[in-house]
Amino acid sequence: MATILPLDPTQASPEVASILQAVKTKLGRVPNLFLTLAKAPAALKTYLSASEALASGQLDAQQREVIALAVAEANGCDYCLAAHSAIGKMVGLDAGTILQARSGVPANGRQAALTAFARAVVRERGQVSALDLQAARGGGLDDQDLLEVVANVAVNVLTNYTNLVADTVVDFPKVERLAHV
Numbered sequence: 001m002a003t004i005l006p007l008d009p010t011q012a013s014p015e016v017a018s019i020l021q022a023v024k025t026k027l028g029r030v031p032n033l034f035l036t037l038a039k040a041p042a043a044l045k046t047y048l049s050a051s052e053a054l055a056s057g058q059l060d061a062q063q064r065e066v067i068a069l070a071v072a073e074a075n076g077c078d079y080c081l082a083a084h085s086a087i088g089k090m091v092g093l094d095a096g097t098i099l100q101a102r103s104g105v106p107a108n109g110r111q112a113a114l115t116a117f118a119r120a121v122v123r124e125r126g127q128v129s130a131l132d133l134q135a136a137r138g139g140g141l142d143d144q145d146l147l148e149v150v151a152n153v154a155v156n157v158l159t160n161y162t163n164l165v166a167d168t169v170v171d172f173p174k175v176e177r178l179a180h181v
């Protein structure tokens with residue numbers, strides 16, 4: 001059961017109601033994560049503005065989803081695993097790529113570098129080793145890529161931790177965590 005209940009949209013301030021309506025227009029519905037973040041409008045706005053900024057970056061939607069899946073699996077966030085598995089499919093990731101991203105071993109060289117570096121950032125809490133950086137650069141990542149991976153990890157940690165703290169009810173098709181990751 002949720003420890004922080006999602007905001008009842010009928011109780012939203014005009015500003016938050018407008019934001020939630022924009023989310024509904026874009027996604028066709030307002031997922032529970034957004035309703036939970038809406039309890040703290042600054043948190044909701046932080047998430048949305050950071051996500052929008054990252055969407056205009058160098059990493060494309062598939063690459064951002066690969067990172068999100070790797071981070072969600074590493075943090076054990078069932079909500080984000082379900083959400084990003086669904087979103088990953090919407091942006092063209094196949095089931096095999098989604099599973100590989102979650103397990104940390106994507107077949108694609110660039111996706112492998114992105115996933116490995118994202119997992120290193122999570123695992124080492126940002127204190128990645130010279131070997132992690134060397135491997136990322138060897139996988140074709142430049143400084144802009146590295147910094148965008150860090151920013152994507154940060155945004156995904158925000159949502160992962162929000163969902164873990166709030167015990168957000170999963171409103172996407174559920175996905176089981178991998179046992180060995």
